Amino acid sequence: xxxxxxxxxxxxxxxxxxxxxxxxxxxxxxxxxxxxxxxxxxxxxxxxxxxxxxxxxxxxxxxxxxxxxxxxxxxxxxxxxxxxxxxxxxxxxxxxxxxxxxxxxxxxxxxxxxxxxxxxxxxxxxxxxxxxxxxxxxxxxxxxxxxxxxxxxxxxxxxxxx
Amino acid sequence: xxxxxxxxxxxxxxxxxxxxxxxxxxxxxxxxxxxxxxxxxxxxxxxxxxxxxxxxxxxxxxxxxxxxxxxxxxxxxxxxxxx
Numbered sequence: 001x002x003x004x005x006x007x008x009x010x011x012x013x014x015x016x017x018x019x020x021x022x023x024x025x026x027x028x029x030x031x032x033x034x035x036x037x038x039x040x041x042x043x044x045x046x047x048x049x050x051x052x053x054x055x056x057x058x059x060x061x062x063x064x065x066x067x068x069x070x071x072x073x074x075x076x077x078x079x080x081x082x083x084x085x086x087x088x089x090x091x092x093x094x095x096x097x098x099x100x101x102x103x104x105x106x107x108x109x110x111x112x113x114x115x116x117x118x119x120x121x122x123x124x125x126x127x128x129x130x131x132x133x134x135x136x137x138x139x140x141x142x143x144x145x146x147x148x149x150x151x152x153x154x155x156x157x158x159x160x161x162x
Numbered sequence: 163x164x165x166x167x168x169x170x171x172x173x174x175x176x177x178x179x180x181x182x183x184x185x186x187x188x189x190x191x192x193x194x195x196x197x198x199x200x201x202x203x204x205x206x207x208x209x210x211x212x213x214x215x216x217x218x219x220x221x222x223x224x225x226x227x228x229x230x231x232x233x234x235x236x237x238x239x240x241x242x243x244x245x
Contacts, residue, residue, distance in 0.1 A: 127244030
């Protein structure tokens with residue numbers, strides 16, 4: 001397992017390891033809540049049977065994007081400690097593509113920070129997935145990656161705190 | 163005077179161009195937009211991608227008016243789909 005709390009990895013992600021990274025070296029009992037999000041590969045997408053997904057990343061920028069998201073989280077929820085791991089390479093249905101852990105003294109901040117983080121990951125992280133299904137393949141395309149898009153940031157915050 | 167840069171392409175753009183890494187010479191004073199336009203000249207199939215494109219210079223998010231320098235790495239990012 002990689003040891004950096006914000007990173008990409010070509011190996012299977014173990015959620016418990018990401019939780020441990022969020023806890024870091026904080027003394028036992030400092031956090032009263034750790035919210036986790038595990039994104040997994042769905043077998044069916046827009047009516048298609050997914051054989052597997054192939055994730056590609058622009059890794060040096062992706063690591064910086066994760067740092068940027070962590071800074072935004074720190075701005076909104078200063079007590080939260082965040083860890084994020086995103087997979088690259090070929091993933092079978094059911095495998096974890098992203099794991100987020102947000103540790104906090106209280107649950108409300110942990111849940112909010114965790115939700116905010118996955119929304120921002122989907123908006124700006126330079127990662128792309130190619131879906132291979134029975135009879136074809138297609139790149140999945142979502143948001144235009146613009147970290148300075150204030151409307152997108154606010155939308156993520158509303159999702160988290162709605 | 164020319165500057166020599168590396169162009170990085172990902173996902174659908176890489177497929178359209180057939181390579182994820184190109185070395186190209188650009189005029190001094192060129193911007194990210196200049197690089198994109200040169201790329202479109204060479205690979206017309208990518209032209210329609212401009213409306214939904216983001217860019218990075220030396221692995222930092224960048225605007226299309228950003229000036230480039232010799233040795234820079236200019237990346238073009240189609241809409242992302244992480245998570």
